[in-house]
Each structure stands twice: as C-alpha cells, then as structure tokens.
Amino acid sequence: MTPAGDLLPVGSLAELHALLAAQPAVLVYFSTPDCRVCQALRPKVAELLARDFPRLSGLYVDCAALPDAAGQYQVFSVPTMIGFFEGREWRRWGRSVGLEEIRSGLDRPYGLIFAER
Secondary structure (H helix, E strand, O other), X not given: OOOOOOOEEOOOHHHHHHHHHHOOEEEEEEEOOOOHHXXXXXXXXXXXXXXXXXXXXXXXXXXXXXXXXXXXXXXXXXXXXXXXXXXXXXXXXXXXXXHHHHHHHHHHHHHHHHOOO
C-alpha cells in the first residue's frame, strides 16, 4: 500500500522485483531528482493512489541511483509510470500524462482484482 502522501522509494532492483511479486497491484513511478516535471507530478500521483486506489502500492524508482532498474524496464525518459497487476505489466505512461489518463487506465483492472477480495 502507498504511504499517505508519497510513494515508497525502492532501494535496489532486487527489492523492486520482490515488491512486484508480493503485491497484486503496483504503480511504479520512474524519475530522476533533477526532473522538475517529475518532482511536481509525483505528489499528485501519490495523492491519486491514496484517494482512488488505496489497495494499490505506489513505488518510486530513482533512475539516477538505479540505472539497472530503468534499463530492465526499458525506461528511456522520465517521468515514466508502469502499472503492474498480478505481476504483469498492464499499462505504461510517460512524459506528458494527465492524472485522469492514469486514473482511467488503472480503474478497470483495479476493480477486477479487488472486487472479489
């Protein structure tokens, strides 16, 4: 689950793999510290997850600190967000994306996974 108001920072590629395997629904936010757009969008994405998708885990990957994670998930520009459901990549958003686009992309699979739980 996403901590209120922020995304959980990931410390290594192994930790990212473990978190993706352990959680049924995850949004991974790939960014760099020097990306102003990324820094402005990150709290808004965290708020969206906390408000509309409380059972979805939000993770933050600093591509400058973890270039191997960016490479493994083919992240070539920031911000990039990847939604995973049941360990599989569901959808990917990048660069100029709106919160409504993210919400609509997560809504259906989130409802399907958590409706029966």
